[in-house]
Amino acid sequence: MKILLTGGAGYIGSHTAVALIEAGFEPVVLDNFANSHPLVLDRLARITGRPVSLERGDVLDTAWLQDVLRRHRPVGVIHFAGDKAVGESVAQPLKYFHNNIGGAVSLMRAMSAVHAEDTTLTPTLVFSSSATVYGDPASVPITESFPRSHTNPYGHSKLVIEDMLAAVCAANPAWRVGTLRYFNPVGAHPSGLMGEDPSGIPNNLMPYVAQVAVGQREHLNVYGNDYPTPDGTGVRDYIHVQDLAAGHVAAIQALLGRSESFTVNLGTGQGHSVLDVVHAFEKASGRPIPYQIAPRRAGDVAQCWADPALALRLLGWQAKHSLDEMCADTWRWQSANPTGYRG
């Protein structure tokens, strides 16, 4: 059974492709490589022992997407493709509205058109949403019924896409949609062959810490140590990308097995501070992580972690990997590939 992965060459998509193969599915990777490298396909083949199909192109091209859907007839689509840098979205909002919202519209239109031609194909979609849709939460842990808000155009794009999906499902009950709100994805494939490969200076904590450990950056800036948290630094729900990948398999299986759509958090339910991550990474790498306390980063919240109970109840899924494993796997990837896929 084929599953089309838009953005499948990216960080989360590539790990999900492996998990799908291990679960007996046949992933088809669709990507324009705007934020990934074609070498990912070689790594996928090395890990899984088989070639993975690639469709190189842009989700904004609706006619081409229809052609891809007609040729492969996937039983489901997982929509990862999009831009994800919060700061860039503030500087270039139209890029985010165009690629993220426009890409989702294009995909929904293509899936609707192909479904209209052949109603034996049920439009089945898993969407990469984010805990960013909770804005600055009033309390933790966060359940799916918390109010949604946005603090930047990236978050706004996720919120709009969630609403568009709800409207499409309301208009056509044939649609089955699983919306997954990821918390903070980190880690890498345990083989050390695949991991996160940010271009330029990393915005996110774990890849920055990994680059400090490998000697590419001098020190970490810790953005604020005066938050109302146990050690004063920001607290997040870091989730191993392998657990996240398993969550996508569970979501696809649930949608193929029953008719209702759902929205669930994918998180561990545990918060870790910036300094917890620094210390865990020092342990995993055996290297010191020098850091300096810097001012708070605009737009950051003090703490954010999931209540993952609904995902367990609906999908039978829960995260298994510890922060130590997240750091150990990140370190294996980073030390074996200090400049990522670019070699």
Ligand code: NAD
């Ligand atoms: P990523 O950038 O590694 O992967 C996205 C992929 O989509 C890339 O391979 C890129 O080349 C591709 N892409 C972008 N625009 C495209 C287009 N128009 N046509 C075809 N391909 C296109 O990002 P990721 O971390 O794997 O994130 C995947 C999804 O999960 C994104 O939608 C992101 O917003 C969401 N998400 C990520 C995080 C995170 O921290 N990584 C957190 C919450 C949600």
Ligand code: UFG
């Ligand atoms: N941090 C530092 N120094 C750094 C980078 C981050 O101290 O160099 C701190 C931040 O202040 C925060 C924590 O590390 O307290 C985590 O920051 P990240 O940038 O790794 O992650 P965020 O929680 O800010 O954002 C991530 C994704 C967003 C997503 C959000 C909610 O980047 O796309 O999680 O899911 F919206």
